[in-house]
Amino acid sequence: MEETCIEVDQYPAKRKxxxxxxxxxxxxxxxxxxxxxxxxxxxxxxKEIWSHIFNxxxxxxxxxxxxxxxxxxxxxxxxSTVDVNFNADYPQTKYRKRVxxxxxxxxxxxxxxxxxxxxxxNPLLVKEITFTTHVSSSNVLKVLSVCSNVESLRFLxxxxxxxxxxxxxxxxxxxxxxxxxxxxxxxxxxxxxxxPKTRSKTYSxxxxxxxxxxxxxxxxRVAFLVLHIEWFQLFxxxxxxxxxxxxxxxxxxxxxxxxxxxQRCKDTIVQKGLTFPQxxxxxxxxxxxxxxxxxxxxxxxxxxxxxRCETDISQGALFLKxxxxxxxxxxxxxxxxxxxxxxxxxxxxxxxxKCSSLQDLYLRFEWGFVIVVxxxxxxxxxxxxxxxxxxxxxxxxxxxxxCGSQLLSDELDSLFSKKRVLEEVTLGKAETLKAxxxxxxxxxxxxxxxxLEKLRKVRISIDMICEHECREGNYCGDLNGxxxxxxxxxxxxxxxxxxxxxxxxxxxxxxYNEETCMSHQxxxxxxxxxxxxxxxFLNRLKELQSQDDAV
Amino acid sequence: xxLVRVISSDGAAFLVSQxxxxxxxxxxxxxxxxxxxxDNSEAQPEIRIVTIRAEILRLVLQxxxxxxxxxxxxxxxxxxxxxxxxxxxxxxxxxxxxxxMDLGIVMELILAANHLEVKGLLDITCKxxxxxxxxxxxxxxxxxxxxxxxxxxxxxxxxxxxxRWCVEN
Numbered sequence: 001m002e003e004t005c006i007e008v009d010q011y012p013a014k015r016k017x018x019x020x021x022x023x024x025x026x027x028x029x030x031x032x033x034x035x036x037x038x039x040x041x042x043x044x045x046x047k048e049i050w051s052h053i054f055n056x057x058x059x060x061x062x063x064x065x066x067x068x069x070x071x072x073x074x075x076x077x078x079x080s081t082v083d084v085n086f087n088a089d090y091p092q093t094k095y096r097k098r099v100x101x102x103x104x105x106x107x108x109x110x111x112x113x114x115x116x117x118x119x120x121x122n123p124l125l126v127k128e129i130t131f132t133t134h135v136s137s138s139n140v141l142k143v144l145s146v147c148s149n150v151e152s153l154r155f156l157x158x159x160x161x162x163x164x165x166x167x168x169x170x171x172x173x174x175x176x177x178x179x180x181x182x183x184x185x186x187x188x189x190x191x192x193x194x195x196p197k198t199r200s201k202t203y204s205x206x207x208x209x210x211x212x213x214x215x216x217x218x219x220x221r222v223a224f225l226v227l228h229i230e231w232f233q234l235f236x237x238x239x240x241x242x243x244x245x246x247x248x249x250x251x252x253x254x255x256x257x258x259x260x261x262x263q264r265c266k267d268t269i270v271q272k273g274l275t276f277p278q279x280x281x282x283x284x285x286x287x288x289x290x291x292x293x294x295x296x297x298x299x300x301x302x303x304x305x306x307x308r309c310e311t312d313i314s315q316g317a318l319f320l321k322x323x324x325x326x327x328x329x330x331x332x333x334x335x336x337x338x339x340x341x342x343x344x345x346x347x348x349x350x351x352x353x354k355c356s357s358l359q360d361l362y363l364r365f366e367w368g369f370v371i372v373v374x375x376x377x378x379x380x381x382x383x384x385x386x387x388x389x390x391x392x393x394x395x396x397x398x399x400x401x402x403c404g405s406q407l408l409s410d411e412l413d414s415l416f417s418k419k420r421v422l423e424e425v426t427l428g429k430a431e432t433l434k435a436x437x438x439x440x441x442x443x444x445x446x447x448x449x450x451x452l453e454k455l456r457k458v459r460i461s462i463d464m465i466c467e468h469e470c471r472e473g474n475y476c477g478d479l480n481g482x483x484x485x486x487x488x489x490x491x492x493x494x495x496x497x498x499x500x501x502x503x504x505x506x507x508x509x510x511x512y513n514e515e516t517c518m519s520h521q522x523x524x525x526x527x528x529x530x531x532x533x534x535x536x537f538l539n540r541l542k543e544l545q546s547q548d549d550a551v
Numbered sequence: 552x553x554l555v556r557v558i559s560s561d562g563a564a565f566l567v568s569q570x571x572x573x574x575x576x577x578x579x580x581x582x583x584x585x586x587x588x589x590d591n592s593e594a595q596p597e598i599r600i601v602t603i604r605a606e607i608l609r610l611v612l613q614x615x616x617x618x619x620x621x622x623x624x625x626x627x628x629x630x631x632x633x634x635x636x637x638x639x640x641x642x643x644x645x646x647x648x649x650x651x652m653d654l655g656i657v658m659e660l661i662l663a664a665n666h667l668e669v670k671g672l673l674d675i676t677c678k679x680x681x682x683x684x685x686x687x688x689x690x691x692x693x694x695x696x697x698x699x700x701x702x703x704x705x706x707x708x709x710x711x712x713x714x715r716w717c718v719e720n
Contacts, residue, residue: 042658042680042696049665052673056681063714065684067707068692069700082717090716095709099716 043071047079054080081105081125088112107147108132112139118146128152133161137205140165141174152183155202159188165205172211181214187223199230208233213240218278219247226250231292239274247281247308280307280330288312288338305330310362312337321351328354335362339404353392361397363387364428365404390415397421398454403428406438409466416448425452426459428523439466442482442545449538453531457497460524482548483524489544490526493537497525555582556597557612563605565612569596574615576668603663607656610648611663614672617644621671641675649679654695 045053054062054076062080066073083106084099101121106128112135120126126147131140131154140163144150157163165171175181186207188200206212207222208230220241226234238248282300287293293313300313306327320339324331334355352358387405391414400422407427425448427440440460449455465483490496528534553569557578573579578598585596600608649657657676664672683695693699700707 043698045658045661046665049661049673049677052677053680053684056678057685059717061685061687063717065687065689065692066714067700067702067710068689069698070702072692072698073710084717086716095713095716098713102717 043075050075050079059083077102083128084108086110086112088114088116106130107143109135109139109143112136115139116142118143120146123147124149126150128154130154130156131163132156133158135161135163137163137165137171137201141170144174144178148177149180150178151180152185153178153181154183154185154187156185156187156189157202159200162188162200163202163205165201167205167209169211171205172209175206175209175212175214178214180216182216183219183221184214184217185221185223187221189224199227200224203230204233207237210236212237215244217241217244219249219281220245221247221249223249223251225286228290228292231295235295242274242276242279244278245276246278247283248276248279249281249283251285275302279303280305281309282306283308283310285310285312285337303327307331307357308333310335310337317347324351324355328356330357331355332357333360334358335360337362337364339363339365347387348392349387349389350392352394355394356396358394358396360399361393362399362401363403363405364401387411391418395420399424401426401428403461406464409437409439409441409444412440412444413447416444416451419451419453421454422452423454424457424459425455426457427461427464428459429461429463437466439464441466442486442541442548445486446538446541446545449534449541453534455534456528458524458526459497462522462524482544485544485548486541487524489537489540490524493533493540495526495528495533495537497527554595556595557608558597558599559603559605559608560599560601561604563608565608567612571612571615571619574619574669575611577666600667602666604659607659607663610656610660611667611669611672614645614648615669617648618671641678645675649675654680654683 057080059082062076063082066076081103084102084104085108086096086099087110089111097119100119103122103125104120105125107126108130110132112131114136116139118139123146127150129143129147129150129152135157144153155163184206186200186203188203203222203226220238222234234250238245276299282296282303284296287296296311296313297319300309300311300323303323304326306323307330309323309327309331310333320336324334352361387402387407388411390407390411393400393415398421401424403426412427445460448458462483526537528537554566555569555572555578557565557567557572559565567578569582572582581598582596585594585598586592589596603611652660657679661673661676661680664670664676684692687695702710
């Protein structure tokens with residue numbers, strides 16, 4: 001029903017309202033009042049409005065506009081927050097004091113090795129702190145002592161410039177006072193192999209300190225090679241925070257095969273009945289060769305509300321199926337590397353059917369366990385699992401990556417024959433023998449471009465292309481037939497993705513069809529920056545196919 | 552239909568349904584206060600807004616009427632969380648509504664939306680002012696908002712040097 005809003009009459013200006021009047025008018029000024037400093041009504045805005053507007057203005061603009069006039073500068077300084085990069089070696093040290101008078105929200109410290117007094121005017125406003133190279137432990141503790149409201153804390157140092165924390169009471173007191181700390185990251189930037197003697201002091205003083213307890217900790221990220229003795233410390237730390245922890249992200253926990261006899265975390269989980277009721281993000285990579293993967297299995301085995309799971313733990317299809325079954329209502333990102341030890345020759349995508357929130361699926365099969373499809377009931381020469389039922393992949397998917405597997409053309413055809421919201425598709429390296437009727441054909445590519453209306457990125461390993469349509473012999477790196485024309489068309493229409501990283505990018509497509517490239521698996525990378533570009537490419541592709549069919 | 556009489560600072564009266572008026576946090580509080588203090592449950596509340604003139608009040612009510620079926624946004628929503636609300640909530644109607652207004656009217660509307668606690672209107676008007684700030688040079692800001700520099704000597708240069716500590720995240 002439409003609501004009424006009617007202008008009824010004009011009151012004399014001085015007539016008073018009969019029943020109620022506004023009280024306690026909160027405006028700081030009335031529009032139209034003259035002012036000595038400025039004629040702009042903007043300058044009369046109360047704090048909350050300035051904050052509201054500055055909330056939308058990027059920091060670079062806000063900083064540049066500090067010289068508009070003194071009042072504007074004052075408003076920016078008082079009503080907005082800034083991110084500061086504080087390098088103590090910076091020559092303009094005379095402005096240091098002035099900088100700490102700003103309302104700092106995010107501060108990055110580097111080269112802070114000389115005695116320093118953190119004169120923050122608004123220390124409790126600081127929410128994010130990053131310590132990078134050459135910051136002494138005493139300065140870290142001084143900063144954290146005054147900025148006790150910090151919510152995000154990152155240590156990004158090199159082994160040679162690490163803080164030299166002691167695992168003493170002072171350290172634990174300072175950390176235990178960070179009642180609002182939600183995110184903790186420790187990353188050691190080192191390119192050298194670590195040996196047990198070069199344990200991270202930051203890590204030992206925080207993670208390895210049994211007295212440290214952060215009551216609000218939700219996210220933990222350890223981004224460096226953790227030695228196995230540190231893994232046990234890490235697990236103890238994680239166990240202490242199991243009630244609040246939502247995200248656990250650790251890279252390469254061990255990086256080395258653990259031999260028997262070490263302390264294990266298993267007992268902690270099994271005997272103490274440890275649970276992680278809040279945990280929804282588990283990112284653990286580098287464990288496929290490591291005994292600590294059993295700890296991760298145990299951890300995974302009890303989760304029922306994961307939203308994001310990325311791991312390379314080597315496990316069977318049954319385990320995988322159970323994890324998906326338990327978390328199917330919540331899982332949004334599932335990235336499984338080095339899938340191996342499959343329990344049977346078959347791996348059905350049917351297990352993903354109920355994952356109605358799944359947006360990002362990444363499956364990379366371990367080298368040597370890639371899939372060869374056994375077509376027509378013949379006998380396969382080797383034991384190979386088959387990934388099938390691609391059609392049952394959930395319609396919520398936005399990104400799909402299938403690597404290390406060969407796929408039936410019919411399966412791919414059914415996958416791309418219906419409308420989907422997929423934005424990125426990667427069909428990656430198979431590097432194995434191919435059976436007949438496997439891989440992508442140009443017609444399937446057409447269907448992909450036709451039905452995936454939101455498609456922006458396509459990455460196709462050349463050995464994923466249907467053999468009879470593309471290549472002569474088992475020779476990677478050469479395209480011919482219609483796929484060569486497709487590649488030429490992609491270059492002509494400028495849809496070749498030039499922003500692929502160097503790691504795999506140097507073997508992107510046949511444009512680097514040099515001898516050095518032959519040992520790699522080249523890719524066709526296409527990016528459609530706009531939807532009309534996708535449609536134009538599709539139309540040209542159809543023309544190509546008509547010509548090819550006529551021939 | 553229960554009505555409320557809302558009177559502007561210059562004496563113009565608007566009859567507004569209470570349901571519509573209650574989409575303003577301020578008017579809702581005033582109506583509830585009136586109900587508690589009044590013996591007659593049928594009496595029509597009358598609220599005088601002494602800081603908002605008729606032209607602006609009319610615009611606020613017009614906006615409320617257009618958005619009467621929108622979900623009410625909490626006034627104390629976290630600033631960081633609120634980022635992007637304005638873009639998400641800005642319809643073609645909103646754009647047409649704001650298009651003919653000069654900056655002076657927009658700024659009055661911001662004050663009115665803030666005072667009457669109409670968060671959606673506050674968001675889109677603040678975003679409009681932001682669009683006059685973001686990406687503009689210092690001189691363009693001074694011209695747009697009729698401001699003059701009052702820095703003396705090397706004060707302006709010193710202020711610029713302070714900025715070098717700060718980085719875009």
